[in-house]
Amino acid sequence: MSIEVKNLVKAFGEKKVIDDVSFKVNDGEILAIVGFSGSGKSTILKLISNLVEKDSGEIITSGGDIAFVFQYSALFDSLTVYDNIAFALHERKDLRKKYSEKEIREIVNEKLALVGLKGIENLYPAELSGGMQKRVSFARAIVTEPKVILYDEPTAGLDPIASTLIEDYILRLRNETGATSIVVTHQMSTIQRTADKVIMLYDGKIVFSGTPEELCRLDNEYTKQFVTASIDGPMKIIEK
Amino acid sequence: MALVRQILKQTVTYKLFKSILVNLIDFMEVMGHITTCTVEFFKSLFKGELDRKELITQCERFGISSLPITLSIVGMTCVIIVSQIAQEMVKQGGGNFVGALVAVLIVRELGVIMSGFAIISMIGSSMASELATMRVTEQIDALQTLKVNPFGYLFAPRVMAGMLMMPLVVIISSLFGILAGALTSDLAAGLSYRVYFDSIWIGIFAKDLFVCLAKAICFGGVIALISCTFGYYASGGAKGVGIATTRAVVWSFVAIVIIDMLFAIAFFF
Numbered sequence: 001m002s003i004e005v006k007n008l009v010k011a012f013g014e015k016k017v018i019d020d021v022s023f024k025v026n027d028g029e030i031l032a033i034v035g036f037s038g039s040g041k042s043t044i045l046k047l048i049s050n051l052v053e054k055d056s057g058e059i060i061t062s063g064g065d066i067a068f069v070f071q072y073s074a075l076f077d078s079l080t081v082y083d084n085i086a087f088a089l090h091e092r093k094d095l096r097k098k099y100s101e102k103e104i105r106e107i108v109n110e111k112l113a114l115v116g117l118k119g120i121e122n123l124y125p126a127e128l129s130g131g132m133q134k135r136v137s138f139a140r141a142i143v144t145e146p147k148v149i150l151y152d153e154p155t156a157g158l159d160p161i162a163s164t165l166i167e168d169y170i171l172r173l174r175n176e177t178g179a180t181s182i183v184v185t186h187q188m189s190t191i192q193r194t195a196d197k198v199i200m201l202y203d204g205k206i207v208f209s210g211t212p213e214e215l216c217r218l219d220n221e222y223t224k225q226f227v228t229a230s231i232d233g234p235m236k237i238i239e240k
Numbered sequence: 241m242a243l244v245r246q247i248l249k250q251t252v253t254y255k256l257f258k259s260i261l262v263n264l265i266d267f268m269e270v271m272g273h274i275t276t277c278t279v280e281f282f283k284s285l286f287k288g289e290l291d292r293k294e295l296i297t298q299c300e301r302f303g304i305s306s307l308p309i310t311l312s313i314v315g316m317t318c319v320i321i322v323s324q325i326a327q328e329m330v331k332q333g334g335g336n337f338v339g340a341l342v343a344v345l346i347v348r349e350l351g352v353i354m355s356g357f358a359i360i361s362m363i364g365s366s367m368a369s370e371l372a373t374m375r376v377t378e379q380i381d382a383l384q385t386l387k388v389n390p391f392g393y394l395f396a397p398r399v400m401a402g403m404l405m406m407p408l409v410v411i412i413s414s415l416f417g418i419l420a421g422a423l424t425s426d427l428a429a430g431l432s433y434r435v436y437f438d439s440i441w442i443g444i445f446a447k448d449l450f451v452c453l454a455k456a457i458c459f460g461g462v463i464a465l466i467s468c469t470f471g472y473y474a475s476g477g478a479k480g481v482g483i484a485t486t487r488a489v490v491w492s493f494v495a496i497v498i499i500d501m502l503f504a505i506a507f508f509f
């Protein structure tokens with residue numbers, strides 16, 4: 001399943017957060033979106049998954065589930081880890097009767113093992129660390145094996161090993177089920193290990209588009225500033 | 241020109257009109273939200289999306305956890321009324337009607353409206369803050385991305401629980417209030433229980449009971465619906481949760497008084 005975005009525009013009040021953005025992610029590809037804080041990365045993902053209404057432009061997906069891994073986990077805090085992960089299987093109308101509770105338990109255990117968190121299914125989200133919440137949130141989103149997955153900073157705040165676990169799984173999902181993914185990330189390791197293509201956003205516009213190797217080549221003023229984490233450059237992050 | 245505008249902007253009239261306008265726009269917006277949510281609620285019912293398990297949880301919360309407060313509020317209201325009137329009525333030779341008066345007051349108005357107030361402050365506010373928290377922490381977005389309709393999963397069980405449990409709450413608290421009245425009239429005016437209870441049915445007719453239950457169903461549904469609506473449309477972090485909760489409480493209070501008035505006009509005018 002491919003995702004195509006054409007001339008997308010979104011403003012909050014006066015402020016154009018997404019200003020005429022176009023890109024295409026082919027079937028089975030992984031696109032990384034990078035950019036400074038507040039550049040509209042989360043907003044793009046929310047536009048694609050229809051959580052935020054666009055002002056104009058087109059978003060073409062070929063239907064089917066779009067899973068979303070939220071930046072701040074967004075776990076249901078009144079439910080246990082088990083019920084969070086099993087949520088879609090328990091509550092979604094078309095899946096409600098599909099699996100027996102035993103099958104659901106197996107699926108949940110499998111997903112928990114995948115993110116390296118066995119034996120925590122009876123805890124509540126508030127009893128987990130931030131990184132653990134993030135991994136549970138990841139497990140919850142992929143429980144239905146969706147064909148399009150949007151990751152909002154899936155590895156931010158995780159230790160290197162947990163990051164690698166998630167990165168491996170992003171790749172594995174793609175290789176096994178052919179899922180198409182968009183990964184918003186700041187982490188070079190995640191970009192280099194998972195992404196086929198990278199776009200960079202600044203001020204609502206795409207200022208770079210290419211492969212991870214091209215991103216690191218430092219021949220674009222914007223990517224150079226990003227990769228070298230420099231304060232001086234075309235992108236002004238400190239308001240004057 | 242700019243100066244004139246600046247001076248004009250400082251006048252009380254300008255400020256008054258501006259605040260009326262702002263409030264009016266705000267009012268229209270809230271009405272729009274409530275309408276949308278009502279429509280979506282019924283749609284989710286017809287599509288069979290009401291979540292049974294959640295319904296039971298919400299019924300427990302609405303009906304049982306609220307009882308201590310509703311009972312004490314309605315009970316104390318009756319104690320207050322009886323201690324004010326019982327002695328005087330006995331003195332004037334109307335001792336036979338103390339029970340009737342309490343029963344009429346409770347069944348026609350006080351039982352349901354006092355329970356309503358108690359439910360708003362206890363259940364309505366917690367529903368509003370719960371949904372608002374879910375909104376600002378993106379849990380409602382998460383529901384949507386997991387393809388679960390927030391109206392079927394969050395609204396429907398709460399509103400249905402309100403409509404189912406509110407009559408029960410009103411019946412129990414009214415009975416309790418009438419009992420509290422009996423006790424008080426015995427203590428305050430030496431009125432026998434027998435006289436009190438014999439007079440209860442003088443003033444109450446089947447119509448009163450019917451209207452009372454109809455009101456309870458409306459109140460329960462409206463309180464849950466308004467509270468959920470403000471929670472659902474909350475925005476902006478912890479402060480947004482606070483604002484949503486306050487507004488839900490205020491709007492629910494006003495709404496049930498208006499509904500009560502409409503009932504009074506329709507049935508007792």
Ligand SMILES: Nc1ncnc2c1ncn2[C@@H]1O[C@H](COP(=O)(O)OP(=O)(O)OP(=O)(O)O)[C@@H](O)[C@H]1O
Pocket residue numbers: 012017035036037038039040041042043044071
């Ligand atoms: N619901 C909203 N209402 C108003 N403004 C919003 C809303 N959501 C986002 N914004 C604004 O849009 C801009 C982009 O926000 P977004 O969350 O997409 O940034 P981001 O690139 O994901 O940043 P970060 O890396 O910090 O997560 C910000 O300036 C933010 O203030």
Ligand SMILES: [Mg+2]
Pocket residue numbers: 041042043071152
């Ligand atoms: Mg973001």
